[in-house]
Amino acid sequence: MKPRFSSHRQGGAALIVVLILMVMATMFAVTGLQGGVTNEKLAGNYRAAALAQMAAEVGASKWVSSSNIEAGGGACGVEALNASEADWVSVNNKGDASVWYKMVPCEYESVKGKAVFVRGRVSSGGHDIAVRDIIVARDRPEGVLPAEGLPDGIFDYALLSAGPYSYNPASRVSGDEKMNAGLVNVPDPRAKHPSDPSRNGYIDYVKKMMGEGGDVVESCGDGLGGVAATYIYCAGTFVGDVDEKMDGKILVAEGGIGNGKGANVKASVSAYLVSGGEINLKGFGDNVIKGLLWAAGSVSVKGRSNFQGSVVSNGAIDFNGKVFIDKASDNLEGSGATDGLVWKSL
Structure with missing residues (x-):
């Protein structure tokens, strides 16, 4: 006598297989979405860090090219920056993020010349997204006197x-x-x-x-x-x-x-x-x-x-x-x- 197979049992097995496949597809989709969100956050953080670094370099470059360099009293660092009353300078405030830099004259290790501590920052919604710091100093050679503050052309004539x-x-x-x-x-x-x-x-x-x-x-x-x-x-x-x-x-x-x-x-x-x-x-x-x-x-x-x-x-x-x-x-x-x-x- 030949066995009889129930069509209802076959339909139930197919349903289970379909459900398993749907769960697996959903898991893959969620994993891919999470990876995309993570990558987007990483890209955003990388961009913010790059903008903060750019802002710090803009400030440092302005200091290097300036002929009116002030002397600093404290050691280069965040404490000197926080104690300074200098204003934050805007680099680019277009879009939903603001890019700034702030610099303060300071003293750096054994460097004989002037130094500056520069912080670049990117903020959004009143919160900092990224900050980057740079120290720039002019190490004056032994025996060379500083020219900061002197007018241009003071040494043009004997x-x-x-x-x-x-x-x-x-x-x-x-x-x-x-x-x-x-x-x-x-x-x-x-x-x-x-x-x-x-x-x-x-x-x-x-x-x-x-x-x-x-x-x-x-x-x-x-x-x-x-x-x-x-x-x-x-x-x-x-x-x-x-x-x-x-x-x-x-x-x-x-x-x-x-x-x-x-x-x-x-x-x-x-x-x-x-x-x-x-x-x-x-x-x-x-x-x-x-x-x-x-x-x-x-x-x-x-x-x-x-x-x-x-x-x-x-x-x-x-x-x-x-x-x-x-x-x-x-x-x-x-x-x-x-x-x-x-x-x-x-």
């Missing part, structure tokens, strides 16, 4: 004066000279920056740095032994000597440098001497000053002297003795010396 130039016939000048140029053509250390009135003059720049706890010590001639600061600020007339303690320093004196008899130059030094009044120096003899003499008044050098760099005066220049001026100097940051750039993404 001699530049608004008034007349008198000299001993035995004197020699190697480099371009421009005399009786008029006040409008000669930078004044007391005045606003000639090409950008929003920028402070050089003396105010150093005073601001001092007020912010920067690399400045206040002295008008006493107590300079062992001073590590690069800048020396004097609110009156500097009456000290130009000696080995001045090597690698920038002296800024609001009242003047040297009294009526002139400051003694007792050693060869690399230095910038900047005065809101006159600069009066005695003869150097065999000593050499390398750098910058810049006065709002006249510049007077008495006796045999050697100078390498630039002499800039808003008054007259008077060399009463055999004076040798050579514009070429490797210690002038503004005359072609370049900094080693440190660029570190965190």
Whole structure:
């Protein structure tokens, strides 16, 4: 007798198989959807991270190309950034995400030059999606003095004066000279920056740095032994000597440098001497000053002297003795010396 197969049993088995296949297809679909969502999130996060990195690099690049670089007081890091009152700068606020950067001057490890901590961030709905940080520093070579805050072209001439130039016939000048140029053509250390009135003059720049706890010590001639600061600020007339303690320093004196008899130059030094009044120096003899003499008044050098760099005066220049001026100097940051750039993404 042949067995009989129920059509109902066959239909029930087919239904189970179809259900299993549908469950498997649903699982594959859900897995694929989850993978797509995950990939979309990863792509969005990657894009946000790239935009934050771009914003940080925009800020860092602006700092590198700026000639008005402020000194920093604290160590480079998030604490310095949070303590800063600087504004966030918009890079691109189109769409549903905002891209910003913020930078703060700081001090980075053993780098001798200036440094900046830059954060780029992407935010949406009041929340940060991604942040990226960069530290950029200019590692100034040994013996090179900083040019931050100085006006453009300050080192263009060996001699530049608004008034007349008198000299001993035995004197020699190697480099371009421009005399009786008029006040409008000669930078004044007391005045606003000639090409950008929003920028402070050089003396105010150093005073601001001092007020912010920067690399400045206040002295008008006493107590300079062992001073590590690069800048020396004097609110009156500097009456000290130009000696080995001045090597690698920038002296800024609001009242003047040297009294009526002139400051003694007792050693060869690399230095910038900047005065809101006159600069009066005695003869150097065999000593050499390398750098910058810049006065709002006249510049007077008495006796045999050697100078390498630039002499800039808003008054007259008077060399009463055999004076040798050579514009070429490797210690002038503004005359072609370049900094080693440190660029570190965190």
